[in-house]
Amino acid sequence: MGSSGILLIIGVAAVAGVYAWYASIVARRNKVQEALSSVDVHLNQRHDLIPNIVQLAARFMEHERSLLTDVTRLREEARQTPATAGDAGKRFALEGELSQRVGQLLGRMEAYPALKSDRPLLEAQQTWTETEAQITAARRFYNAAVNQLNNAIQIFPGQLIAAAAGVKSMPMFEAPAAARTAPSVDAILGPKP
């Protein structure tokens, strides 16, 4: 076999390798999009629960008007922001803040004895908890898919192939900052007298 034959084999192998890498990047991008749409479905489920919780809470929690307004506003903003590759980071930040505020709302409900025994609200809380579990699972799926995509893109020659294919790395869907800090006793029970 001459040198031209060897060069031909090397060339074919290189083209096949680049194509395999390209195919893997595209497949991973599609997986991320599947995961993203799964996250979106569960986040929309959560949005559908919020008006009910706010309505039930508003009957008793007059003093928390600003918190209720914040929750409603954040829900609307989150609904307006599409869960697409370009806006994913912004949407996740809004969802994180929304989750944090609803968490605060549910926490403060503990101080209202009438609310603690309100059956519709208890059911809404239960559904909220279950939806949160679904969102956590969907978020783990999304983050696993993003991790694989980002690895394929960031390892050489992935950058070049991804740039040629128009595929960009995606942001992780992280837990809101407040969820990562341990709750303080004062925050739960109030400051010491």
Place this chain on the structure above:
Amino acid sequence: MTPAVDTAFLERRRRLACRASAIALLAALLCWPIGMAVGGSESRDTIGGAFLMAALVGLIASPWIVRAWQGFMRRRMLTAAVAGRSDIRHIDAEHQQAESQSVLASGAFSLGAFLDSGLVEAFQTATVTHILTGEARGVPFGLAEIALLDAKGYRMFGGVLASFQLARSRPGLTIVMRDRGILGNLLERAGSTVERLTLEDPTFEGIFEVYGDDQVAGRVTLTTTMLERLKAMDELGHAKGFACAFRGDRLLVAFRGMAWRCPAWRIAQPVDRWLQVYAAWLAALVDLPVDIVQTLNLTSAAGATPDTPQLHADATVPLGAGTPEVFSSAPWRLVGEGGMALVYVASGSIFGGLALFAGHYGITAGFSPQLFWYLWGMVAAGVVYGAYATGLGVRDLARLAYRWNAPLRTLKRP
């Protein structure tokens, strides 16, 4: 504390079985050379034949006696292990067939649920030896030493299966299997319709591989806390080597290769030297369901979703009693299914090859005009037969390879 057993009686049985087995083996070893040596006349040939027959009987009887003794010990010791336990019931399936059939189709243990669990290959019937059933901290369970057989009677699974009825349903099907290395995992899931789930915990990923029919549902079931619990369960002595599946309101667990018999070589040792160890092993086995429920926190409804409908009704599996036939094991399956396929391939290659050779001769040298059509007809028939037989053999070999040790490939998605 080990329940009291009549050690002297067990020792007498051991000696009796040991002697009988040794005598049978000795008879085989002595009678075979004698039978081969005796001969020369009609009567001497008859005597030689009788010796050979005796050798064969001894050869078969010796391991059979040991196996029967192991079965006796298992029955006695299991009965002793559950004596005084109100939460657990032992069913000797070899003698209580009706009861075992009803238990294996009950809420506590549905054998049919294993059909589409991805833990075991597709099977048609089962033979059960012993069942432990009851409630572990309020969770109904069944634990059975079992062999699952396919339509031809070959063993698809041999070991212990456990089933737990959960308080609330888990969504979808989530399968947790052992990690078999890069190549083993690739072979495991090649051609499967279930997806692999990559999870965040590298230690967990080093021990297990997770598959499921829904990426999100699988992660709802396998929360980060559940990953820790599964790792803890892997540390349990009896649970080492387990695989499990969450399917609807059941947790199904498979311990491939686990046997409740004492090792065969124990027959050569007095029982007082090892009985305590065996009794402790069985006592831990009896406590295994409670350990699993406790370790995996199955009493809690946390991590579950609202009740979801069953994927489909569990099928009823016909049940046989006792141990499956000797010729049902994996090597015999390989011989039975692979051997016949190889015979097809060999036959097709020989006759097809000869026909091609004759065809080549006919083209290059030419056949005589008188036999022209006859010989070309034979060549054509040979080529057709060769292609058909080889194709049939290759197809059967491919089918065997596809189904061999492949619960994920043969899993039917609901």
